[in-house]
Amino acid sequence: MIAKFTAIAAAVLIASPVLAQTGDAAKGKAVFARCMACHTVDPGVNRLGPSLAGVIGRTSGSVPGFAYSPAMKNAKIRWDAKSLDAFLTKPAAQVPGSKMIFAGLPNPADRANLIAYLASASKK
Numbered sequence: 266m267i268a269k270f271t272a273i274a275a276a277v278l279i280a281s282p283v284l285a286q287t288g289d290a291a292k293g294k295a296v297f298a299r300c301m302a303c304h305t306v307d308p309g310v311n312r313l314g315p316s317l318a319g320v321i322g323r324t325s326g327s328v329p330g331f332a333y334s335p336a337m338k339n340a341k342i343r344w345d346a347k348s349l350d351a352f353l354t355k356p357a358a359q360v361p362g363s364k365m366i367f368a369g370l371p372n373p374a375d376r377a378n379l380i381a382y383l384a385s386a387s388k389k
């Protein structure tokens with residue numbers, strides 16, 4: 266019984282994608298409340314920060330009409346689950362000189378849930 270369970274757990278681990286944790290988009294929406302002072306998920310609606318509609322799969326610093334810092338413009342990061350996870354852990358460390366003033370999300374579950382939310386909201 267235990268051996269069978271271990272085999273299944275191992276198979277699940279091997280099959281899981283880049284992120285060890287799969288996020289919950291509904292919980293991620295609540296985490297996004299911390300971003301909403303500066304960001305929307307509505308296409309073309311920039312606030313203090315650029316719109317995050319369609320952020321997954323795009324290159325950093327590429328929203329038309331948004332005045333990025335040179336640091337973000339030059340970073341040329343492809344935003345995917347892995348790079349967003351790294352950036353959101355500590356934005357200033359990933360993109361030094363960025364004008365995003367946000368300390369970061371230290372909790373991996375918060376990041377995974379938020380990224381799931383951004384992925385689902387981006388499909389609008």
Ligand code: HEC
Pocket residue numbers: 296297299300301302303304313314315317320324325326327328332333334335336337338344349353362363364365366367370379
């Ligand atoms: C105090 C305002 C503020 C808060 C809060 C904030 N951001 Fe930002 N964000 C910005 C600004 C300003 C930029 C542009 C940075 C630059 O040009 O250096 C940015 C850039 C970004 C980018 C890069 C976008 C692109 O087009 O390349 C991502 C991704 C991002 N923020 C995600 C988030 C998430 C997710 C949260 C919440 C956990 C968050 N931000 C919280 C202001 C903020």
